[in-house]
Amino acid sequence: MTDTVWAPDGSNLVVHADNAEFLPSLPDGAFTLIYVDPPFNTGRVQKRQETRMVLNTDGDGDRVGFKGRSYDTIKGALHRYDDAFSDYWSFLEPRLVEAWRLLADDGTLYLHLDYREVHYAKVMLDAIFGRECFLNEIIWAYDYGARAKYRWPTKHDNILVYVKNPA
Secondary structure (H helix, E strand, C coil): CEEEEECCCCHHHHHHHHHHHHHHHHCCCEEEEEEECCCCCCCCEEEEEEEEEEEEECCCCCEHHHHHCCEEEEEEEEEEEEEEEHHHHHHHHHHHHHHHHEEEEEEEEEEEEEEHHHHHHHHHHHHHHHHHHHEEEEEEEECCCCCCCCCCCCCEEEEEEECCCCC
16 A cells, blocks of 8 residues: 655655555656665564544643643554565665665765664665765664663664765
8 A cells, every 4th residue: 555645746755655666656866865764674573553643622632742732642553564584685775776766966865774784784875875975874862662681772773874976
């Protein structure tokens, strides 16, 4: 299922689908910013609950927002996917090649991963974009999540930043 929020004459695109099926339909150099947040290859089934907040004018909602406004949480579909790939490179590479094609000459790519695959992805992006196109690595540190028993807990994700043209 593809759910698209975009018009060809607009400036933004959000696609809720398998991007490998959708990306080839887009024109070369169409985007100045691409953010890729693929599965992290955790080896586990992932679950995501759709939720939205609706203003509750009676003031007895289950959440409080800005200025004390009351909201009700509306739960939608529960999505599941198997986040385990025997060949993650084969999964990720065609998507990143498409991202390079879709970037405008002054475009920037952000690839969000964690410790499991970020090092391999860096090598892959160096091959696709060229090492000179690596701009930076953003470390997204957080204070929640993993509580590992047998190793240091992970408390950050990595976002690799590449430009199409470093000039």
